[in-house]
Structures are given as C-alpha cells and as structure tokens.
Amino acid sequence: MSTSRILKWTTGAFEAVLGVPILGAAIIIGFLWFPLVIMLVLHITTLILTIKDKGATTGSILGIVTSCIGWIPFVGMVMHIVSAIFLMIDAAKIDQTSKEYI
Numbered sequence: 089m090s091t092s093r094i095l096k097w098t099t100g101a102f103e104a105v106l107g108v109p110i111l112g113a114a115i116i117i118g119f120l121w122f123p124l125v126i127m128l129v130l131h132i133t134t135l136i137l138t139i140k141d142k143g144a145t146t147g148s149i150l151g152i153v154t155s156c157i158g159w160i161p162f163v164g165m166v167m168h169i170v171s172a173i174f175l176m177i178d179a180a181k182i183d184q185t186s187k188e189y190i
Contacts, residue, residue, distance in 0.1 A: 100175030
C-alpha cells in the first residue's frame with residue numbers, strides 16, 4: 089500500500105472524528121482551532137504524494153477546503169463528514185502507479 093493511500097485512510101478517519109457533532113466541536117474549540125491547521129498540513133502532504141502516485145485527488149482537495157472553512161459551526165461539521173467520505177473512497181481506489189490488487 090502506498091504512502092498516499094495510508095495518509096488518505098488516516099486523514100479520512102481524522103475527518104470522520106472531527107465530523108461528530110459534539111466531539112468534533114469540543115476537539116476543535118478545546119485546542120483553539122489548531123486541529124484545523126494540522127489537518128491542513130496533512131491534506132497538503134497527502135495531495136502532493138497523491139499527485140506523485142497519480143491517484144485520485146478529490147478527497148485531499150476537499151479536505152484542504154474543509155480545513156479552511158471548518159471553523160464555521162454547522163458548515164464545518166458537514167464538510168468534515170463529506171471530506172471523510174471522499175477520502176475513504178479515494179483511499180479504496182488503486183493508484184495508477186501501484187500494482188496492488190484488492
């Protein structure tokens with residue numbers, strides 16, 4: 089499994105946790121919105137590695153947008169959930185440079 093796929097699964101799981109209504113808000117506000125900065129860095133890193141592997145970039149791009157607007161109360165929650173779904177779908181796809189089979 090490529091590094092970009094592992095990062096997609098990881099960032100997808102983190103986005104899913106941040107999308108849980110009370111829990112995600114408590115994490116983001118409790119750490120003074122720093123988790124959004126961490127997620128932004130992780131999404132950019134994932135995007136760079138995904139482009140290198142010629143994989144699907146939709147989830148990473150959506151994750152970058154989510155990290156930028158995730159501070160808006162209900163919009164952020166919905167965007168975290170949508171990003172998690174897209175990242176996990178992208179992670180389930182096989183990269184073009186990979187010879188792996190599911």
